[in-house]
Amino acid sequence: MTSSGTPQPPSPPVPARRIAVLAIPALVVLAAEPVYVLVDTAVVGHLGAVPLAAVAVGGTVMSVAAWLGTAAAYGTTGRAARRFGAGDRQAALAEGVQASWLALVVGIALAVGLQALAGPITAALAGPQSPAADAAADWLRIAALGAPGLLLAAAGNGWMRGVQETRRPVRYVVAANALSAVLCPILVYPAGLGLIGSAIANVIAQTLGGLLFVRALARAGVPLRPRPELIAAHLTVGRDLLLRGAAFQASFLSATAVAARYGTASVAAHQIAIQLWFFTALAMDALAIAGQSLVGAALGAGDAAGARALARRLVLLGLASGLAFAAVFALGAPVIPSWFSPDPQVHDQAMIVWPWFVALQPIAGVVFALDGVFIGAGDLRYLRNLTIAGALGGFLPAIWIGYALQLGLTGIWAGLGVFMVVRLVGLLARLRSSRWAVLGVPAVRA
Template identity: 75%
Template sequence: MSARRIAALALPALAVLAAEPLYVLVDTAVVGHLGSVPLAALAIGGTTMTLIAWLGTVTAYGTTGRAARRFGAGDRPAAVAEGVQASWLALTVGVGLAVLAQPAAEPLARTLAGADSDVAGAAAGWLRIAALGAPGLLLAAAGNGWLRGVQDTRRPLWFVLGPCLLSALLCPVLVYPVGLGLTGSAVANVVAQTLSGALFAAALVAERVALRPRPRLIRRQLVLGRDLLIRGLAFQASFLSATAVAARFGVAAVAAHQIALQLWFFTALAMDALAIAAQSLVGAALGAGDAAGARRLARRIAFIGLACGSGFGLLIAAGAWAVPTWFSPDPQVHRQALTAWPWFVAMQPLAGVVFALDGVLIGAGDIRHLRNLTVLAAGGGFLPAIWTAYALDLGLGGIWAGLTLFVVLRLVGLLLRLRSGRWAVTGAVRV
């Protein structure tokens, strides 16, 4: 597989992946100038919404692997059918989450914000509105999944980038001239997510395939997606715990954590473009019976991931003193951000390889191994490290040292799995 073919899939996926976190960075910058309390509230509410985004990732990744194998075996209608059922599942879960968020927002925000009632109240109000975008967000994730599976990464580019650009323009208008403040940020989120979901749904209708729900196939997707869901929950337990610990170090610490965390999500999802290409290409290769080609592709993508991660590390190091000032005028927030920065820089090359190999194993359908590895790294590394940081009063630097440990443990496990070759199982559907 040539680097040109990898790039042809990865570059449009990069724009799709970068669009949402780039919008969040704009959102963070806009809200940050309202003060430390609104920024801390956005950190709490935004981290909670990340849980829904991870559910979307589970939907997208599970759909990509299954659709890619069927596409590689020469059955495009079956690949699209995976997208139809994934979309029904996404819509059902999204509506349920939007309804559940209304009573659950306040107790959840208070749990994460600790004793600061001002931050908790603002976060709950933001979350109730932002959760209304959950159906659109999950529909877009399902749409991304099946389109990537059939190796179409160009339409998702327009279906995600357009709504995000519209919302990025809308956010500062609603926050400042209209005067909605933090609420304007939540409304802009809902607009982008709903419009994006509608565009992906229209693309599915245009395929002229049967659109009725098929409970048997949905149940099969749920069973096969179980390991991805557990893996995603391990991530979310880790990031929610990190935000909760940061909140207990004070408003400036949790605001600085929000800045660093959203930048980390931006670089992680940008590097995950290689993982998207890997899911599609590895799944198609194994569906076509080409295990040797899949192994060659995995090695090449791992080296590309290392190069991309190293490049991000250099850029982040160069911006250590300037970047935090883009998001908050508060000197205390800047000082807190600098304590996380060395760890943030150091993990980038390692993370580039981790995200690339995650995509290889997801495309291969080797989800159980990824589940076990993520749970082990979170439960045995990240969570003990950040709660130790709280107990020993190590501050934000301790939290980010724990995140680096999380990346290192996953890297070791992925390299060992890649070397074993047991992940490369051929066939239209992995047994």
């Protein structure tokens, strides 16, 4: 990374109110999608264990699109924040335009590819004899049509966070997901579409969200033509984020595949727990989003000391958030699983997972906050290497060893625990060093 900025005198510490101004709207945006998924899970869960298992399998595949969207959003936030911190808002908006072109192309490719590959993929995940495999494939073919909108919305969130614009993302995302949350039960039950109604509601929400962000760019007064050199720069950013994300995807796909092989009740319980995990992860990622924007802007403006102070504050806030979630879920253990399925076998399996789920929340709060700090700093290579080490050295071996020993869901969630502890230790060690706080633009190292 070249440092095009010159060191500036340290700025006053970023007040907690400024973090909140960015984090609270980000929390609403981040929580909107998992809240909708939880509503969807509850609606489909009352159709029976097989439809719920089908959504678990199909939704795991669609998480690939969400992973690509997260990479697009996080990479765009870091680049746009550096430009914004250096005082060039138009250049920050230009990053959003090119990220949107890239999102559109990748989204269309996913939507088309999954029409042919849905059957083989869901059969591989659920097992060819599973009653959920065919239902998951039907759900996935329709849900995949929302991939372009999903990725466009992710890119839009990325550039808006980079320029520290907080209100419009909330309006766009909440409007799209609220519409879909209303449509989902109507399409599933009164309209008689069943599981397919859930997929249609997903597509409506994602397409509407993407179009709203595209309209915002069109009205921003920035040229909309594709610029290959900037798209190439986004691909460079995406390289490490995608490799990092691939480690996540391999781990969570393996977890779902193993859970499915323990039976319908096990995979349904895993779906409930993992969706709640994703919900809390994305909710606590609100601090990470604030960190991306503020750390990127501070380093773009040449304020390394301010970036370090902000990182330490975010660690404490992340820990507090994780402890709060742990308390809520510990107290709610007797009732929360029953919100998603009336099946007593599913509930019993969920109780196997619950102690792990609760205990990992404080660790997750710190890990997610530091992820945001280092993504904002453009320290993506380190994050990539650490995540791959945690996945290959902890999560994946534990999942498959647990399966060989028939440990049930305990083996899966123990693997997740090892993965999170490896990341925690590596991130705290990196924070103590000064190698991540590099000044100036561009936002990433080549």
